[in-house]
Amino acid sequence: MTNKTVLHAKHLASNAKMVDFYGWDMPINYGSQIEEHNAVRQKSGMFDVSHMTIVDVQGPDAKAFLRRLVINDVAKLTVAGKALYTGMLNEAGGVIDDLIIYFFSDTNYRLVVNSATREKDLAWMTKQLAGFDATITERPEFGIIAVQGPEAKAKVANLLTPEQIAAVEGMKPFFGVQVGDLFIATTGYTGEEGYEIIVPEAEAENFWQKLLDLDVTPCGLGARDTLRLEAGMNLYGLDMDETVSPLAANMAWTISWEPEDRDFIGRDVLTAQKAAGDQPKLVGLVLEEKGILRSHQVVVTEFGNGEITSGTFSPTLGHSVALARVPRSVKVGDVIEVEMRKKNVKVTVTKPSFVRNGKKVF
């Protein structure tokens, strides 16, 4: 049984090319992935991300539960609406999923996790909940629409009530607010400004259509992938999974080591890995000549081999970029080699971030 989002009929009406995405029939593009990518970098585009899983965590122990569950510390969240990106680890220190947590109060949080990992995430959370006085509640009755790009916020403003406009006015990145029927967050997966908006199912089609009427470009999973890769954002299942430490996935910044007595799952393993200093690291690779870096290609360095975790053609830069896991001794600026079809090519190591707000950043 294939799942369909509440916007499925809208995709078909826009001539989307549909693909199976972990059990969901989703648009890969509406004609040209590159044109959709460029729309987000230059104007505005929108994505149906209703397949993602919303989980509310509530109750007297909600805070204590999340301080145990994830590697970042939700105790850092003190302003209502503030969001946190982090990872959820297994006992061996591998990444079960990456997620965003919105803080409403010490007894009320909203998590957004990946759809591909939905079942194992819910099973893991339920298992870890034992002993905590809190509830976890999936919220499938919403659509989620991401509107991204330099013109995105202005386009969305046309659809908001005066009260909603006032609430999002000047809202900093990585905040979310519920006003009326909409939950509006300044988050995204593209490296551009914009919103991710949680809409009641009954209103989702209408919301989408109004954005279409305002010339916001509908974008598929193809453009979503090239945009997030240019922005240097990880994709679960490619850049990290249950066998990969967050230290090896450019997620060290999402770990809160302080306070030392916070016993989050995987802490002992991460502490030992950090002390040993032997975890590989995730870097960016840039290929200026012809060709496209792709997942699983072998990276050759003087310190040993690594692997490309995701690679693509960057429409913004006009050449290929990739994320790769390489030995820790490899440095930004090094020139190393990638085994491509029938030949080795030279690539330059960069920080794992290529484009932000329409501009090259390496």
Place this chain on the structure above:
Amino acid sequence: MSNIPSELKYASSHEWVRNEGNGIVTVGITEHAQDLLGDMVFVELPDVGDEVSTGDDVAVAESVKAASDIYAPVTGEIVEVNEDLEDSPELVNSDAFGDGWLFKIKLDDEAELADLLDADGYANSIDED
């Protein structure tokens, strides 16, 4: 269902062949093939003067999604390549049977054209995919 012009010949590996007369054929990839590959970003073409045999991988169409080999549908010599694709690989997407052509081959043996699929034969072959 994508467009499959009846005046062309086809290989099951999704190349089309147009007989230009004088023993020369133009080769490209079909609309169906470009649709499977998605937005084209590089096309690596053979060199003029290369001798190619039927089934040789002679070019690479690299799209956002994947790199795909293109095979010589007939045996002969490469006499021209589409240099416009260097700057505009998207022509393969927008006009697969026209401006998106890849290369021209001077046939060693014109009789080889009879071994290729006609439009119906190609349509059947992609139905089986």
